[in-house]
Amino acid sequence: MPLTAAKIYPKQFHATLGFGLRDFVAFLIDDHAITGPGWSIVEAFDSTVVSRQIPSTTTGTGALASFTGTFSWKDNTLTTDDWIVLETNIGGIEFQLYLEFATATSLQYILFPFEDFATGGAAVSPPTFPSRAVGSGTSVVTHSLANIDGGAWYSVVADEQMMALVIMRGGKFNISVGWVGSLSDPLPSDTRPFVIWDSPSSASLSISGTFTPFNRISPIDNNTVITNGLFAHFRVGGTGFPGGSSNIVLMDGTYWLDEQPLLPVMVVFNDTNNQHIAGYLRNSYAGHNRAAYRSVFGALEYIVFSDGDGTPCWCLPWDGVTDW
Amino acid sequence: MATPRFYAAQMKDSLLDFASDFARFLVNDLPTFTGPGWTIIEAYDNATVSRQVPSSATDMDSFTGTFSWKDNTVGVNDWIVLQSNIGGGVNECQAFFRMASSTTMQVQLVPLGNWTTGGAAVTTPTKPATIQPSAVVTMTGFTIRSIYSIVADEGMFAFLFDQGNTTTNAAWIYVGELEGHRPSDAYPYVIWNLPTSVSYDTTFAATGNWRRLSALDVDAPNDTGTDLVNGQDAHYYSLVFSFGQYVDRTFEGVLTLGETRPHPVGIFFSDTGNRHFAGFLRNVYSAHNKLGSVGTFGGEKYMYRNDRTDDYAGICFLWDQATLYPPDPI
Numbered sequence: 001m002p003l004t005a006a007k008i009y010p011k012q013f014h015a016t017l018g019f020g021l022r023d024f025v026a027f028l029i030d031d032h033a034i035t036g037p038g039w040s041i042v043e044a045f046d047s048t049v050v051s052r053q054i055p056s057t058t059t060g061t062g063a064l065a066s067f068t069g070t071f072s073w074k075d076n077t078l079t080t081d082d083w084i085v086l087e088t089n090i091g092g093i094e095f096q097l098y099l100e101f102a103t104a105t106s107l108q109y110i111l112f113p114f115e116d117f118a119t120g121g122a123a124v125s126p127p128t129f130p131s132r133a134v135g136s137g138t139s140v141v142t143h144s145l146a147n148i149d150g151g152a153w154y155s156v157v158a159d160e161q162m163m164a165l166v167i168m169r170g171g172k173f174n175i176s177v178g179w180v181g182s183l184s185d186p187l188p189s190d191t192r193p194f195v196i197w198d199s200p201s202s203a204s205l206s207i208s209g210t211f212t213p214f215n216r217i218s219p220i221d222n223n224t225v226i227t228n229g230l231f232a233h234f235r236v237g238g239t240g241f242p243g244g245s246s247n248i249v250l251m252d253g254t255y256w257l258d259e260q261p262l263l264p265v266m267v268v269f270n271d272t273n274n275q276h277i278a279g280y281l282r283n284s285y286a287g288h289n290r291a292a293y294r295s296v297f298g299a300l301e302y303i304v305f306s307d308g309d310g311t312p313c314w315c316l317p318w319d320g321v322t323d324w
Numbered sequence: 325m326a327t328p329r330f331y332a333a334q335m336k337d338s339l340l341d342f343a344s345d346f347a348r349f350l351v352n353d354l355p356t357f358t359g360p361g362w363t364i365i366e367a368y369d370n371a372t373v374s375r376q377v378p379s380s381a382t383d384m385d386s387f388t389g390t391f392s393w394k395d396n397t398v399g400v401n402d403w404i405v406l407q408s409n410i411g412g413g414v415n416e417c418q419a420f421f422r423m424a425s426s427t428t429m430q431v432q433l434v435p436l437g438n439w440t441t442g443g444a445a446v447t448t449p450t451k452p453a454t455i456q457p458s459a460v461v462t463m464t465g466f467t468i469r470s471i472y473s474i475v476a477d478e479g480m481f482a483f484l485f486d487q488g489n490t491t492t493n494a495a496w497i498y499v500g501e502l503e504g505h506r507p508s509d510a511y512p513y514v515i516w517n518l519p520t521s522v523s524y525d526t527t528f529a530a531t532g533n534w535r536r537l538s539a540l541d542v543d544a545p546n547d548t549g550t551d552l553v554n555g556q557d558a559h560y561y562s563l564v565f566s567f568g569q570y571v572d573r574t575f576e577g578v579l580t581l582g583e584t585r586p587h588p589v590g591i592f593f594s595d596t597g598n599r600h601f602a603g604f605l606r607n608v609y610s611a612h613n614k615l616g617s618v619g620t621f622g623g624e625k626y627m628y629r630n631d632r633t634d635d636y637a638g639i640c641f642l643w644d645q646a647t648l649y650p651p652d653p654i
Contacts, residue, residue, distance in 0.1 A: 187583045188622075209563035220581065232571050234601075235561035236532075236592045262504060263601075264588065268562045268571065275577025277585065 003090070006283040007037045009156035010322035018078035018101050020154040022064075024165070025073075025099065028086060028158060031063045037158045038089040042096055043119045045127065046072040047081035052123045059089070080104065081125035085117050088181075089160040095194045097163070097180055098133075098140075100126060106144035110135035111180055113194040113217050134215050134225050136198035143200040145169060145176045155303075157316045162282050164316055166203070166305070173307045176200040177314060183267060183279030190219040193279050195229060195267060203307035205231055205265065205286050205314060214267050218274045226271040229278065233286060233312070234263055262302070262315060263287070287313035296324050326410075326477035326501075328607045329360045330644035332627075333473050333651045339466035340426055342485075343398035344384075347421070349474060350406050350481060353384045360476045361409040365418060366441045367393045368449065370401035375445045381407075400425055401447035405439050408500060409478040417479070417513040419499050420451065422460070427467050430460040433499050433515040435537045436549075454542070454549045456515050457535045463519045465493045471650060473627070475607045475641045482608045482641060484629060486522065488650025489618055494631055495519035496639055502591060502603030509539040512603055514555060514591055522631040523638055524557045524589065524610050526573040532556030534591050538598045552598055558590030559610060559637065572610040572637035584612055584621050586640045611640035620649050 009027040014020035023032070030036035040059035045052040049070055057066040067074040072082050083100040096112035108126075116130045126140075135141040145152060145167050155166040162181025168174060179197035186193035199213040214229025265281040287304045295304045296318065303324040306313040318324065331349045336342040345354060347367075352359035363381035368374070369392040380386040387394040392402050403422035410416055418434035433456040443450050470485045470493060480500030487493050498516045505512035518533040534555025542549040560571040569575045572587045586609030591602045611621075611628035613635050620627045620643060627649045630638030643649070 185585070187581055187585065189581065189583060207563060230562065232560040232562040234558040234590050234592075235570070236556040236558045236590075236594070263590075266560050266562075266571065268575065268577065270562075270577065273580075275575070275580045277571060277575075277578050 003160055003282075004037075006157050006159045006317050007035055008317065008319040009034050009036070009154070009158070010319045011153045011155050011324065013151060013153050015151045017104060017107060017148055017152075018082075019076065020152065020167070021099065021101050021107060022073065022076050022078050024154055024156050025084060025086065026064055027156060028163065029059050029063050031059070031061055037160050037163075039086045039158075039160075040089065042085040042087050042117055044071075044073045044084040045082060045123060045125055046070075047125055048072060048077070048079055050123050052119075052121070052127070054119055083125055083127070085112075087115060090182075093191055094161070095182070095192070098126075098129070100140070102142065103144075104149045105147075106142050108140040108142050109178065109180070109196075110140045111194060111196040113192050132217055132223065132225075134217055135196055137215060137227050138225050141178070141196060141198050141200065143167070143176060143178050145201075146174060155316075157283050159283060164284055166316070168305075173203075175203045175305060175307055177203040179281065179284065181282065184282045186279040187219070187276065190278070192217065192222070193219070195278060198227075201307075203305065203314065204311035205233075206311050207231070207233055212270075214269070214278075216269070216278065218271070219276065219278075220274055224271075224274065226269050226274045228270045229267055230270065231286070232266040232268050232277075283317055285315035287315040300324070326479055326606065327360070328475055328477050328642050329358055330642075330647075331357055331359075331472070331474040331476075332644045332647040333471050333649055335469060335651070336472050337469050338426060339429055340398050340400070340423060342466075342472045343402070343421075343423055343429075344393065344396040345472070346474070346483070347393060347404050347406065348384050350476060351382050351384065353382060360478050360481070362406045362476075362478075363409065365405040365407050365439050367391075367404040368402055368445065368447065369393065369399075370447055371397075371399055373445050375441075375443070375449070377441050398423060403447065403449070405434070407437060407439075408480075410501065411478070414479075415510055417500055417511070419481070420455070422447070424460075424462065427464065429463045429466070431463060431497055431499065431515070432456060432460050433513055433535070435511045435513040436542070454537050454551075456513075456537055456551065457517055457553070458551060461497065461515060461517055461519060463495045463497060465495055465520065468493060473641065473649075475643070477607060480606050482605075484522070484639070484641065486618075486629060494522045494629070496522050496629070498605060498608055501606065503606040505603035506539065506600065509602070511537060511542060512539070513537075514602065522629050523613075523636040524559065524572075526557070526559050526570040526610070526613075526635065526637045532592075532594070534593070536593065536602065538595075539600060539602065540598050550595075550598060552593045552595045554595045555591050555593045555602070557610075558592045558601070560587055570637065572612050573635045574613075576612075576614055578612050579614060584615060586611060586626050586642075587637070607642040609640040609642075610637040613637050618650055620647075624648065
């Protein structure tokens, strides 16, 4: 199945994280009024009834309703410790994503790049993960946001093999980001170019030699978890460059003629013996740091945001309709 | 979507032997090669002191009488103007080529596609005021039998000649459209102004050698416009362990998996009042400097050439997936 254009779940308000999680999961499996990318359910767990289930319909309309009996994922009654495992929808080499409603203010997730989650185990939270799971290293990524339990806006940009999750509340920089998925243009021998962002609270593409938010399984031995994944940015000549900066994303609007280009984000891993250029983020771009903390460009074709002044922004495709 | 076409590693004894092929390939009028379908605007034959507009803009044989561009006898002081084939209502660009000597070719970009035909039959015709650069780009060094290569599509062409394995007698040029330009940029055309530099200056140069007509003050062919003279390559740069490095220069990680890859090249203009990221080169990339001076990779999907022995990245052409480079023998 070929990749299709990103599907957009734009700025949906939910009063609790549980409602938000269940709703964007419905979007991911295309069981929602908003067309999703068609991922599928591998298995889910309801901590109240202490039951894990595989639904009879794993994707599309009615999938969540096909869980049986009283079950939080069916009934939209998630409580903490509930979890679900989803699988992507490319039809070939795929990955799985574990999502857990960890606390009232935090979501946890981890990537199974070998799509080898074992169903049918003990009804516990968390379940036993595959040995080659990757999140923040080998641990889960914790995605939280201040006051998220008071209601927040959830946005997802996803296709058959990637998901960008943006959660924000009121306040200038109260925003967080998750990213998991396959990169575009990997090396030919890299058959599972799946990465996961481990720093949701850093909602900008910060330029730093020590900010290494990407993790993955090494493409060399398909076993080692490598954690020194960082961005590469476009740069022009340095010394004497007008404006005092040579990193393009650090230049203000006068350097752009007040338009925002789409700069691909290259992901580079610098782990010893595993140095490599992994590829580019798909459906995600870098924007300059003066785009304002939240803005749009084009005819609402893209959104731009950052979690701080003077830091390079994220750019994500948008639906052309919804305000940002 | 532009379709790349290839004139890969053809041996020619001289520039003048190559000139007819060059024009015929671009207008898709060369046997055994499929070209990008540019069109002929006008040409000049110095031997007959005649400038002509052909009856068919895509048929070099439609010039009349004795005419060098028809007869494949291109000589010194002959020139030709070709136009891109982007279509779809997009503003076209034109390129001016003049054989200034048997070893020197002059190239200029006509970004507004406003060449005026029918002027005096002279070897230095009157050109549009907005031609880029205002002084011609001079490609030199065509002194011995060389390898000639072109990658081109409907909106751009890149041309390289060299000996395959030495740092002398080599030059390249890129003329035409950029990919991913700003939506309001109606004439996103650039030209490389330093042909003898067959590499990218991935150091810290403060000046650049890409040229274009300003994207800011040109909205119609009759506008005067501003010449921008400080276009620089933009390359991916990574900060690791608190020091930075260009990924196509010193980040050898690209090679650790035993594989390599092309890197996109952005073009950034820093001329005062006109600073902007203009877009990306199309069909042309950069290649890691540790690859050496010449070769192909990816199953001949990419060809690279680097005339430097230090840390500069090489130029890299999208290639035909068939032709080795350099060919043997030349």
